[in-house]
Amino acid sequence: MPDQALYERISQEVDRREEEILDVVRQLLRIPTATPPGENYDQMVALMLPYFQQIGFTAERIDMPEAVFEERCRSYYPQMQGVRSNLLAKLHVGAEEGVLWYAHFDTVPVDPSLWSVPPYEGVVKEGKIWGRGTSDAKGECAAAICAFRILHALGIEPRYNVTVALTSDEEIGPYSGLMYLADLGRFDDCHYFHSLDGGSDRISIGANGTLTWTITVRGKSVHSGSSFLGVNPIEHSHTLFAELLALKEQVGTRRSAMPAPADLAQETGISTIRPVFNITMARGGLKHNIIPPEFVIEGDRRFIPEEDEEEVRREIQAAVDRARARDPQLDCTLKINPVYTSFFSDPHHPWPRKVQEVVRFVTGEEINICGSQGSTDVAYTVKKTGLVSASFGVGRARESNGHGVDENARISDILNLVKVICTLATKAV
Numbered sequence: 001m002p003d004q005a006l007y008e009r010i011s012q013e014v015d016r017r018e019e020e021i022l023d024v025v026r027q028l029l030r031i032p033t034a035t036p037p038g039e040n041y042d043q044m045v046a047l048m049l050p051y052f053q054q055i056g057f058t059a060e061r062i063d064m065p066e067a068v069f070e071e072r073c074r075s076y077y078p079q080m081q082g083v084r085s086n087l088l089a090k091l092h093v094g095a096e097e098g099v100l101w102y103a104h105f106d107t108v109p110v111d112p113s114l115w116s117v118p119p120y121e122g123v124v125k126e127g128k129i130w131g132r133g134t135s136d137a138k139g140e141c142a143a144a145i146c147a148f149r150i151l152h153a154l155g156i157e158p159r160y161n162v163t164v165a166l167t168s169d170e171e172i173g174p175y176s177g178l179m180y181l182a183d184l185g186r187f188d189d190c191h192y193f194h195s196l197d198g199g200s201d202r203i204s205i206g207a208n209g210t211l212t213w214t215i216t217v218r219g220k221s222v223h224s225g226s227s228f229l230g231v232n233p234i235e236h237s238h239t240l241f242a243e244l245l246a247l248k249e250q251v252g253t254r255r256s257a258m259p260a261p262a263d264l265a266q267e268t269g270i271s272t273i274r275p276v277f278n279i280t281m282a283r284g285g286l287k288h289n290i291i292p293p294e295f296v297i298e299g300d301r302r303f304i305p306e307e308d309e310e311e312v313r314r315e316i317q318a319a320v321d322r323a324r325a326r327d328p329q330l331d332c333t334l335k336i337n338p339v340y341t342s343f344f345s346d347p348h349h350p351w352p353r354k355v356q357e358v359v360r361f362v363t364g365e366e367i368n369i370c371g372s373q374g375s376t377d378v379a380y381t382v383k384k385t386g387l388v389s390a391s392f393g394v395g396r397a398r399e400s401n402g403h404g405v406d407e408n409a410r411i412s413d414i415l416n417l418v419k420v421i422c423t424l425a426t427k428a429v
């Protein structure tokens with residue numbers, strides 16, 4: 001039975017504190033944390049720490065050691081710069097079970113010239129707050145901060161032991177702050193996992209894995225007037241493109257058992273998550289009259305939980321090998337970089353059902369439990385800890401423009417997320 005009176009107290013207090021909650025979002029927006037490079041993480045953690053320390057949490061800043069960062073992040077993405085700080089806050093109330101709440105405070109980069117609002121200020125208009133990270137995932141970091149402050153102000157003790165991890169480098173990988181904390185065993189006292197890095201229009205229990213690939217094609221650079229003396233790496237890539245596109249078609253026929261988000265299913269008729277192979281970058285050549293020395297082709301591969309990551313790698317290598325066999329002058333090498341693994345939690349497990357019930361109670365909406373085409377550091381964390389994860393956050397797939405220009409979040413969605421966290425934490429529903 002829902003504790004209606006308890007819920008009403010929480011709900012009214014959240015609504016009453018709307019300005020305060022938006023102010024916390026704005027404070028987080030003002031510190032640029034786009035990765036790469038991912039600077040100012042220490043400053044971000046310094047801003048958030050007191051919010052937890054003031055309400056009785058044990059809160060600490062945990063930096064990824066420089067050597068670990070170098071080996072597991074920067075060797076893949078050299079543009080990454082700065083100290084890799086993370087926040088871990090815990091409140092032990094003597095409960096038998098613990099819940100992990102997680103969001104990331106790094107963002108994707110911004111080109112302010114394309115935005116109609118300043119990206120770091122948190123302008124409020126049309127019932128929304130606008131800025132980089134409002135929906136992915138600084139709005140969610142603010143919701144976590146405010147939820148536990150509101151419970152504390154009301155004198156309501158959570159009925160779970162609480163762990164809050166606000167961490168860095170989710171947007172780049174391949175080894176994020178959350179994954180590092182999981183490896184340190186800092187979530188060993190948790191039983192359930194509410195990832196706030198999600199939308200308010202879906203409850204996600206799984207995600208595709210991702211890797212990126214780079215093919216470097218070498219040629220022999222000469223004057224274009226005598227191009228027959230050289231080797232043109234762009235022209236010799238046509239067999240490569242043919243094989244990669246054949247692989248793309250083959251990959252695109254596969255389906256996961258994981259249900260797709262409702263909006264995607266409605267738009268495309270595809271009711272389950274699918275893998276994809278993409279060619280997303282190509283560069284080479286200096287001038288019309290020079291046969292270029294090199295041509296670089298890059299892309300990514302999203303793989304469903306049913307696919308084996310090693311096999312996924314072998315498939316790409318095999319496509320490159322076939323292209324080479326067809327054209328002996330094609331001189332190329334393939335490099336594959338990891339990003340995130342895949343995961344798929346049981347959609348019928350009581351925890352995602354619980355999150356769905358609480359969301360229904362708070363919002364009045366029936367939100368479907370599904371998988372994500374995207375990828376996340378939650379996957380590794382779930383595999384490492386064995387926790388069952390359900391993600392519900394802020395932002396709408398067709399509205400909030402996460403990763404795009406003019407990113408925004410409905411204020412009502414942020415307030416609802418604060419209510420969902422409070423309600424879950426207190427078992428009011």
Ligand SMILES: [Zn+2]
Pocket residue numbers: 104136137170197198
């Ligand atoms: Zn995110």
